Each structure stands twice: as C-alpha cells, then as structure tokens.
Amino acid sequence: MRTMESPQGAICQSCGMPLRTAEDHGTDQDGSTSADYCFHCFQGGRFLDEGISLQEKIEKNVRFGVQMGMPEEMARQMCEDILPTLKRWKKK
Numbered sequence: 593m594r595t596m597e598s599p600q601g602a603i604c605q606s607c608g609m610p611l612r613t614a615e616d617h618g619t620d621q622d623g624s625t626s627a628d629y630c631f632h633c634f635q636g637g638r639f640l641d642e643g644i645s646l647q648e649k650i651e652k653n654v655r656f657g658v659q660m661g662m663p664e665e666m667a668r669q670m671c672e673d674i675l676p677t678l679k680r681w682k683k684k
Contacts, residue, residue: 602627604618604628604630604678605628605678605679606630606649606679606680606681607633607678608671608674608675609632609633611630615631616631617629618630618631618632618633619635619636620636620637621638622637628679639680646675646676649675649681650671650672650675653675
C-alpha cells in the first residue's frame with residue numbers, strides 16, 4: 593500500500609507528520625511497521641487517540657504547532673488544509 597506523499601516524502605495519514613525514518617512509523621498489531629501512520633498516532637495496530645474527531649485532531653495539532661514555535665494562524669491553516677485529505681479522515 594502506498595502512503596500519501598508530501599514534497600518531503602511519506603506523511604502520517606492521521607496527523608500529517610513526515611515519515612522520514614523507520615523510527616517515525618507506528619506499529620501494526622503484529623509489531624510490524626505501519627506504512628501509513630506515525631508512532632505518535634498508531635501503536636500496536638490501534639490509534640492512541642481512538643474516538644477523536646477530525647476537528648479535535650485539528651485543535652490538538654494546532655496546539656502542538658504553536659508549542660513548536662509556529663504562529664497559530666499558520667498552524668491552523670496547515671491543519672485545516674491537510675488533515676481532511678488524509679486516509680484516516682477522508683469521508684468514506
């Protein structure tokens with residue numbers, strides 16, 4: 593299965609984090625590396641924030657972006673543009 597690509601390469605299909613190294617990837621239930629999700633979002637075949645809504649995930653990521661030094665408006669725009677397009681959040 594192919595992961596969504598960003599200009600930097602594959603990104604987490606839950607939060608948008610770049611998946612640059614093997615350590616960035618989460619794990620499936622059998623302990624193998626998840627092709628689609630990062631370790632912040634997905635471990636042991638489960639989402640660590642199971643039940644969170646897309647809007648709640650956007651708010652969580654905006655707060656994280658601000659903590660990392662990004663202006664809130666920029667973080668919000670990025671989250672609102674990117675997250676709804678990711679595998680976890682796309683409307684089925």
